[in-house]
Amino acid sequence: xxxxxxxxxxxxxxxxxxxxxxxxxxxxxxxxxxxxxxxxxxxxxxxxxxxxxxxxxxxxxxxxxxxxxxxxxxxxxxxxxxxxxxxxxxxxxxxxxxxxxxxxxxxxxxxxxxxxxxxxxxxxxxxxxxxxxxxxxxxxxxxxxxxxxxxxxxxxxxxxxxxxxxxxxxxxxxxxxxxxxxxxxxxxxxxxxxxxxxxxxxxxxxxxxxxxxxxxxxxxxxxxxxxxxxxxxxxxxxxxxxxxxxxxxxxxxxxxxxxxxxxxxxxxxxxxxxxxxxxxxxxxxxxxxxxxxxxxxxxxxxxxxxxxxxxxxxxxxxxxxxxxxxxxxxxxxxxxxxxxxxxxxx
Amino acid sequence: xxxxxxxxxxxxxxxxxxxxxxxxxxxxxxxxxxxxxxxxxxxxxxxxxxxxxxxxxxxxxxxxxxxxxxxxxxxxxxxxxxxxxxxxxxxxxxxxxxxxxxxxxxxxxxxxxxxxxxxxxxxxxxxxxxxxxxxxxxxxxxxxxxxxxxxxxxxxxxxxxxxxxxxxxxxxxxxxxxxxxxxxxxxxxxxxxxxxxxxxxxxxxxxxxxxxxxxxxxxxxxxxxxxxxxxxxxxxxxxxxxxxxxxxxxxxxxxxxxxxxxxxxxxxxxxxxxxxxxxxxxxxxxxxxxxxxxxxxxxxxxxxxxxxxxxxxxxxxxxxxxxxxxxxxxxxxxxxxxxxxxxxxxxxxxxxxxxxxxxxx
Numbered sequence: 162x163x164x165x166x167x168x169x170x171x172x173x174x175x176x177x178x179x180x181x182x183x184x185x186x187x188x189x190x191x192x193x194x195x196x197x198x199x200x201x202x203x204x205x206x207x208x209x210x211x212x213x214x215x216x217x218x219x220x221x222x223x224x225x226x227x228x229x230x231x232x233x234x235x236x237x238x239x240x241x242x243x244x245x246x247x248x249x250x251x252x253x254x255x256x257x258x259x260x261x262x263x264x265x266x267x268x269x270x271x272x273x274x275x276x277x278x279x280x281x282x283x284x285x286x287x288x289x290x291x292x293x294x295x296x297x298x299x300x301x302x303x304x305x306x307x308x309x310x311x312x313x314x315x316x317x318x319x320x321x322x323x324x325x326x327x328x329x330x331x332x333x334x335x336x337x338x339x340x341x342x343x344x345x346x347x348x349x350x351x352x353x354x355x356x357x358x359x360x361x362x363x364x365x366x367x368x369x370x371x372x373x374x375x376x377x378x379x380x381x382x383x384x385x386x387x388x389x390x391x392x393x394x395x396x397x398x399x400x401x402x403x404x405x406x407x408x409x410x411x412x413x414x415x416x417x418x419x420x421x422x423x424x425x426x427x428x429x430x431x432x433x434x435x436x437x438x439x440x441x442x443x444x445x446x447x448x449x450x451x452x453x454x455x456x457x458x459x460x461x462x463x464x465x466x467x468x469x470x471x472x473x474x475x476x477x478x479x480x481x482x483x484x485x486x487x488x489x490x491x492x493x494x495x496x497x498x499x500x501x502x503x504x505x506x507x
Numbered sequence: 508x509x510x511x512x513x514x515x516x517x518x519x520x521x522x523x524x525x526x527x528x529x530x531x532x533x534x535x536x537x538x539x540x541x542x543x544x545x546x547x548x549x550x551x552x553x554x555x556x557x558x559x560x561x562x563x564x565x566x567x568x569x570x571x572x573x574x575x576x577x578x579x580x581x582x583x584x585x586x587x588x589x590x591x592x593x594x595x596x597x598x599x600x601x602x603x604x605x606x607x608x609x610x611x612x613x614x615x616x617x618x619x620x621x622x623x624x625x626x627x628x629x630x631x632x633x634x635x636x637x638x639x640x641x642x643x644x645x646x647x648x649x650x651x652x653x654x655x656x657x658x659x660x661x662x663x664x665x666x667x668x669x670x671x672x673x674x675x676x677x678x679x680x681x682x683x684x685x686x687x688x689x690x691x692x693x694x695x696x697x698x699x700x701x702x703x704x705x706x707x708x709x710x711x712x713x714x715x716x717x718x719x720x721x722x723x724x725x726x727x728x729x730x731x732x733x734x735x736x737x738x739x740x741x742x743x744x745x746x747x748x749x750x751x752x753x754x755x756x757x758x759x760x761x762x763x764x765x766x767x768x769x770x771x772x773x774x775x776x777x778x779x780x781x782x783x784x785x786x787x788x789x790x791x792x793x794x795x796x797x798x799x800x801x802x803x804x805x806x807x808x809x810x811x812x813x814x815x816x817x818x819x820x821x822x823x824x825x826x827x828x829x830x831x832x833x834x835x836x837x838x839x840x841x842x843x844x845x846x847x848x849x850x851x852x853x854x855x856x857x858x859x860x861x862x863x864x865x866x867x868x
Contacts, residue, residue, distance in 0.1 A: 274814040275797070282544045283816045287523050290549035415797065415816070482795065488733060488750040488777030490795045490818070497772055506775075 211269075266446065271504045275415040284418070292377040296426045305331040305427060306348050309359040309366070311338055316387075317361045323389045323471040324357065326397060327440070327453060329404050329429050331357075341370070345484050349374050355427055359384070369475060371423055372484050379485050380423055382449070382475040389471050399455070399469050403436020404429045410443040416491050417444060417507035420477055424449075438469070447505045449475040477507065515539070515580070516828040518566055519793055520553030521817035526568065526578060529799065529813065531828065536813050541578065541585070548572075554597040556821040560606075563825055569598030569610060593618060593627075600640035604647040604664070611640035617652060619664050628667045631657055641693045651701055653690025659703050661715055674703075675719035692735040694745065702745050702759065706731035710747055712759050725765035728753060733777055738804070739785040744768070746790060748778025754792060756804070769807040773800060780822040787830040793819040 217233065220226040262268070277284065288294065295301060307324050309317050313335075325331040339347070341358065348356050353374055360368030369382045390397040407428050412421035424442050432438075437457065443450045453470035479492040491506070498506070515528030524547040529538040550572040559565025559577060565586070566578040575598070577586045591598075596613025603609065604619065611617045615631020617640055628650075631637055634657025643649040648664045649671070661672035677686050689706040696702055696712075700722070703711045708731065712723035730751035738744040738756070748754040752774030755767035776796030783790050788804035795818050801811040 281816070283523065283525070283540075286544045286547065287817060290523065290547075488731075488779070488795050489752065490776045492751050492775065494752070494775070498775070 211264075266503055269503050271501060273414055273505075276413055277415060277418060284415070288422075291422075292373060292375065293422050293426050296430065299430050301354065302429060303330060303354045303427060304352060305355045305357060306353045307331055307333045307357045307359070308336050308344065310361045311336050313359075313361055314364040316364060316389075317359060317366045319389050319391075320366045320387050320471065320473075321359055323397065324359070326400050327405075327470055328427055329402070341372075341485050345372060345374065357427075368478075370485075371427070373423065373426070374484060376484055378419065378423060378490070379481040379483065380420060381478040383478055385474045385476070387471065387473040390469065393468055393470075393472060395469055397470070400453075401436050401438065403433040403438050404431065405436070405438035405440045405453070406432040406434070408439060408441040408443075410441065412444050412507060414505075414507060416477075416480070419480065419490070420449075420507060442475075444507050447476060447507050449477075449507070451475065514827075516825050517791060517799065518556070518580075518823040519799060519815060519819050520556045520568060520821040521815070521819055522552050523547055523549070523817050524551035524553055524570065525817060526553065526566070527815060528580075528583075529815075531801070531811060536811070538813065538815060541583065552597070553820055555599060555601045555611075556823050557601045557603065558823060559603060563827075566823060567601050567603070567608065569601040571597035573598060573612070575601065575608065575610065591618070591620075596636065599637055602640070602642045602647070602650070604642065609640075609642070609650070609664075611637060611650075611652065613637055615654070615657075617650065617662070626664055626667050628662050628664070630654075630660060630662065630670075633657060638690060639692050641695065643695045645695075645698060651693040651695065653693050653703060655689045655706075656687070657690070658688050659690060659693060659701060659711075659713060661701070672713075672715040673719065674713055674721070677720060677724055689731075691731070691733055694735050694737045696737055696743050696745070696759070697741070700743065700759075702735060702737070704732040704735035704747050706733075706750075708732060710735070710745070710757065710765075723759060723764060727755065727757075727765065727767070733779065734781050736781050736783060738783045746781050746783055748781050748792065748794075750777040752776055752778065752794065752796070754778050754781060754790070754802075756790075756807075769805065771800075771802045771807050771809075773802075773809045773812065774798075779820055782822055782824050784824055784828060785826055787828070789828075789830065791822060791824050793822040795819070 217226060217229050220229060296303065305328050307321050309321050313321070321333050325333045345356060355374060356372040358370040358372070359366045360370065366384055366387050369384045370379065371382065372379045390400070405428060407425050409421040409425055412418055421442070428440065437455050439454050439456055441452045441454070443452070451473050452468060453472070454466045454468050457465045459465060477491070477493065480490045482488055482490050498504070514530065516531050517529040519527045519529065521527065523544070524542065525544060526541045527538050528541060529536065550570070551574070552571040553568050554571055555569035557567050559567050564580050566580060568576045568578065570576065573592060574588055574590050576588045578584070579586045591610060594612040594614035594616040598610055599613050600611040601608065608620045609617065610620070611630070613636045615629055615637045617628040617630050619626040630640070630652040631654060635655040637652060637654040637657065639654075640650055640652045643651070649661060650664070651659060651661050653659050658676060659674040660670040662670050676688060679685050687707055690703050691706050692704050694702050699714050699716060701713045701715065703713065705711070708726045708728055710725055710727055710732065711721035714722045727747065728749050728751070730749040730753070732747050733750050734748045736746045738746065743759045745757050745759060746754065747757065754771040754774065756769040757764055757767055771790060771792070774794050774796065776794045778792055778794050781790060781792040783804065789810070790802045790804050792800050792802070794800070797815055797818055799813045799815055799819065800809060802809055
């Protein structure tokens with residue numbers, strides 16, 4: 162009843178055009194001829210393909226439908242088992258149907274004009290004359306000041322201490338009721354290059370303000386799921402003072418690039434590969450996941466990772482030009498921006 | 508047709524110093540950089556832009572390193588460049604009177620470059636720095652200046668020593684504290700009024716002939732106001748933009764001026780400059796999130812949104828721009844999306860069928 166060829170991961174929703182005005186069930190049913198398929202493809206070639214239900218759902222009878230579904234699953238499982246067997250043996254299967262990649266929200270992401278591409282002259286020029294140009298020219302070593310809001314509770318204090326262990330050249334300092342502007346002024350005078358302020362709410366850290374000092378950009382991130390070493394069942398003494406490598410993943414838009422530079426510039430530009438420490442900022446769907454690992458290469462293909470240290474998730478709230486003053490380069494406005502599930506900004 | 512394609516309707520100055528010309532057209536939006544990008548430095552950032560003459564064939568740009576560059580729009584080339592070394596800081600504003608250039612520096616010196624004896628006005632007798640200077644369109648020898656802790660002042664070049672009008676700060680607020688002043692932009696409304704936007708969210712209207720205190724004073728939004736501009740067709744309507752990315756149209760003569768008539772949405776970053784077209788109901792705006800946007804004045808719909816890669820500072824719009832250029836773009840964009848499948852007429856047929864079906868049921 163249902164042919165195997167048509168059960169693909171993604172199908173295009175089709176409605177046949179007929180002479181009659183009304184659309185009956187017959188017309189809605191999918192035909193399995195190639196000819197009709199071609200016409201469909203031409204008609205409905207949209208830019209983003211939507212995953213659609215398979216044709217089994219059109220069967221009204223529950224018993225027959227379940228049976229067909231089980232058959233289908235069985236066939237697919239058989240095929241996959243054959244494939245993996247063949248793979249192990251190293252033999253190619255004859256009717257090798259290539260596994261179709263399922264569509265995810267990332268692959269269906271709305272087209273963004275601000276995506277970066279290779280050889281963008283304006284981008285290069287802007288970055289060469291940026292406030293971070295001096296960092297990338299290796300002309301100074303970043304010195305970080307980490308504070309928190311007033312009257313911190315134990316979790317926040319622990320988090321601040323973890324951040325200081327994590328970032329080389331970081332110093333913790335208690336807030337003592339200073340305003341952020343005064344804090345910035347004092348930090349610039351004392352030679353700091355960046356300030357991190359951990360905000361606390363309901364006894365748990367929930368925000369991170371990153372200020373680049375000599376009049377650089379300011380970014381506020383919402384911090385979620387913070388976990389210190391102990392909560393990851395590790396000992397903080399495993400974090401050695403070697404300078405870590407930084408990996409910035411998946412920052413594909415212009416805004417993402419600015420944020421990635423900000424986060425990368427918190428660490429020393431020269432990592433000590435001997436220490437085998439790596440800090441990863443992975444952006445996925447506008448959430449930046451931070452992980453801290455120690456890696457060990459078993460051979461050129463395989464790596465073993467041991468997670469050290471804190472783990473947290475960031476989400477950009479706003480990005481401001483100027484050290485906590487000035488105009489906003491980007492501000493999250495939920496009503497205007499969170500209109501589509503497939504639209505991301507970083 | 509070729510001429511209109513090459514002709515640019517909108518000119519935008521960026522933070523890295525590139526002048527971009529944009530052609531808003533029915534078919535496609537073309538934009539072009541008029542610079543060799545690699546040859547630019549950061550202190551060649553364009554901080555002020557103005558038309559050089561009535562026919563809008565010349566653009567004057569003021570840079571951060573106190574240079575003036577002149578660009579000819581017909582020849583599409585830079586004509587001259589001139590360094591002025593007065594005071595400190597970037598050129599805040601630039602203008603022309605009778606063919607003579609007027610420049611305003613951040614440190615307060617407003618100079619009229621009259622051949623051998625330039626007339627200089629020191630607009631910053633009190634205060635931190637100057638943020639804006641604008642000429643009265645009716646009598647261009649009268650200018651208005653404002654800055655941080657430096658309230659609105661009106662000067663006349665024929666009498667450069669003393670300002671014609673010096674605004675007075677409003678009364679202290681309910682805690683008896685002095686209300687701080689930080690003027691970001693000034694605009695002349697008609698013969699009698701001047702409107703001012705401030706970084707402390709105030710919008711104020713002054714009448715220099717009546718009183719020194721503002722005639723109208725209200726606050727809008729919780730974000731600093733960055734730019735103000737007037738609707739040229741009169742009626743004392745002004746357009747105000749904020750640092751957070753909102754822009755609104757106010758009518759200062761209405762019963763409730765603090766209620767905006769229209770709010771223009773769609774910005775992600777702060778509005779840097781906004782201009783209303785003199786003849787058509789179009790609002791052009793340029794913001795820090797690297798986009799140029801065109802909204803319709805009365806319906807507040809976003810008509811055009813163009814990504815321009817660098818942070819944008821200033822904006823100039825040609826008067827010759829036709830409304831059809833801007834309106835058709837949106838429709839043709841929709842057509843572009845569906846024109847990719849060759850059965851376009853079929854899909855229209857189908858749509859019609861669908862609509863009739865709904866009625867049938």
